[in-house]
Amino acid sequence: LPAGQNLGIKLNVETKKLEVVTPYNNLSEEAKAAIQKSPKWIRVELENTFSLLNQNRQIELANMINNAIDPYIDEIAYAIAYSSSVYLNGSYCYPQMFLDNATEIYSHDADLNYVDIVDYGTSTTDNDYYTTLKYYKIDANNNKIQIEVPREIYYEYVVHPKITDEIPAYIDPQAVEHNPNGSHTLNITGPEVGAFWRDFLYNHTEARIDGLGGNYPILKDSMKLCEVLWDETNIKSSAVREATKWINDVMDFTSGEERPHQPIRINSLHIGRCGEHEDLAAAVARACLIPSRGIEAYSSDHVWNEFWDEEWWQWEPVNNSFKDFFCYSKGWKKKFGTIFARVSSGSVASVTDSYCENTSTLTVYVLDANDKPIDGAMVQLAAQGTIKDPPNADPLLYDSYNTTDCEGKCVFVVDTNINYFARVDCSLGSNPSATNSVIPLMENTLPDTSYQFAIRISKSMPKANFTSLNIPSDTTNLFLLKVDYTLHNSLTKNFIYFDDLNNQRIYSKGPSIKPNIFITDEENFNKMMNNNAFQAVSKTTEAISNTFSFNVTSKEKNWYCIFNNDNTLNNYASLSASFALYVSPLVSVEDKDNNIFDLSIFPNPVLNEAQIRFNLQNSNFVNLEVINSNGYVVTSLVNRQMEKGDYKFNFI
DSSP: OOTTOEEEEEEETTTTEEEEEOSOTTOOHHHHHHHHHSOGGGHHHHHHHHHTSOHHHHHHHHHHHHTOOTTSHHHHHHHHHTSOHHHHHSTTOOTHHHHHHHHHHHHHHTTOSSEEEEEESOTTTOTTOEEEEEEEEEOTTSOEEEEEOOHHHHIIIIIOSOOSSSOOOEEOTTSOOOOTTOOTTTTEEOTTTOBOHHHHHHHOOOBOSSSSOSBOOOHHHHHTTOSBSEETTSOSOBHHHHHHHHHHHHOEEBOOSOOOOSHHHHHHHTEEOHHHHHHHHHHHHHHTTOOEEEEEEGGGTEEEEEEESSSEEEEEGGGTEESOGGGTTTTSOOOOSOOEEEOTTSOEEEOHHHHOSSEEEEEEEEEOTTSOBOTTOEEEEEEEOSSSSSGGGSOEEEEEEEEOOTTSEEEEEEESSOEEEEEEEETTEEESSSTTOOEEEESSOOTTOEEEEEEEOSSOOOOOOEEEOOOOOOOOOOEEEEEEEEEEEEEEEEEOOSOSSSSOEEEEEESOOOOEEEEEEHHHHHHHHTTOOEEEEEOOOSOSEEEEEEEEOOSSSOEEEEEEOTTOSSOEEEEEEEEEEEEOGGGOSSSGGGOEEEEEEESSSOSSOEEEEEEESSOEEEEEEEEOTTSOEEEEEEEEEEOSEEEEEEEO
16 A cells, blocks of 8 residues: 555445456556466555556566566566566666576576475466575584575565675677766666676676686586585585686776676776676676675675675675674774665665674664654665764765664664764655755764764654544445454665665565554545545544444445555555455345355365355356456456356356
């Protein structure tokens, strides 16, 4: 349920049916089909992403899913669902890339001995089908064991085509990447000319430019010899160490005037500093089915990597450093502010406590003029003290950022003995109001200490403009509407900052939002949809789950039960609800409402197919439809006049 939108049902008293009211009215038939073909666990995110796209691009991307076959469907659907709408709508997005990305994952799997792709179910056998990896490793006791990667790690840090701040695209390896104004787009081209990083890094070679003669090694040939992803005893050749060796063989640690972000261009130049090594290492690992991500310490001016081996571990190929979290703070004597990992879909995740022995927690609440929480506000943090000691002698440096959840809160885990400053920007305003300025938060942060701060914006949050609706006290209840709902997580609308595309937002899970719940008539519903004052019966409670009913006493006008998200600026509410309509015999003098007896569905709940049986007492017109959980008609099994008798229909 997006901010400022409505989701629910309309009780049509003429047809005696419930009709879905949805904010996703712009979905094409192709998009609806793609959503249903995708795994159930990704459908909500995919529906939201499609709703933000122009119609032509929506259809193009939906057909990448509709035309795909197993086992590639879930990888394609995930990469689309978790890409920003700014990118997907733009000219740099080529839908073909999502298919190439998926097929190359499986192609590389066929070469590699240390890892196996595992598909749990298919699009035709299991509603919740998914894929992950299993890899081999040598433990500390020299035992070879197999480990399964969590599903979310596989999709986010192997499947997703975005590495760090680059634009996922086909790249001309020989073209200069950026111009003097810093736009990293000059080497983006179409699939007919350009290459995609997953295939290029894995299979490409060229003549060496370092004077050693011959060609650079082919990554595939190096990785095919590995039997394990990691060896704790360091006896066998492991995939992580072999990838490190390959990176150091094709790269020199230096830089020129061009500082590219695209892994293909970095590899073609064969030079780079920590930033280029971070981007290349993550792409190399993922091309070889090793989950990897970039790690950022902005105010300390250093970046590196992590790889997944039952948990996230430090990895810096240029220094041949593995699983050594304190090599920077103890070995290099580095002082940090915050340290965060780049999530491929665009948000960030704090990892400060993995790399710093002593940490503090800064919790920032962003509030409006009435002390109401502001959701989706960007909080930027600056640090003083990451270069010199004491911190007051240090320059003020940009450190990190985060986005407030539905409680107006964001949390920073920080290194100690640092001075911190912040600024807030949102659609209601900024604090401080002056551009490029900050306000002080805390001086000389102490270990194991939590600090809380409130930063206020002078304007007020929106709210639903309604007054109570009086229901007539007629005792003739013609309809009974029963509603059962559960609130789930919210989706925080995160900024994608320091990226080669501007104004991107992506979503991550947060605490649940309690939306307004209104029951109202058609006249007032139309006022609500037009952002005018309206009247309604409010059923809003503090409960996460609730059941309520509503008696309808008039058959002269339609009624609505609406979940309304007018009280948030940016973030989405996630909920599930079921509606049941009971019709009184007083609605009609005819007997046809009681015409069908002994209707049964087996199995219930339905898995992959169902058998529907019913007995028709008299000749009548029958309409039998299968409707999905989003209220869309999947298929119509019957829509015709039928004679008295027993009937059976199969739905697959």
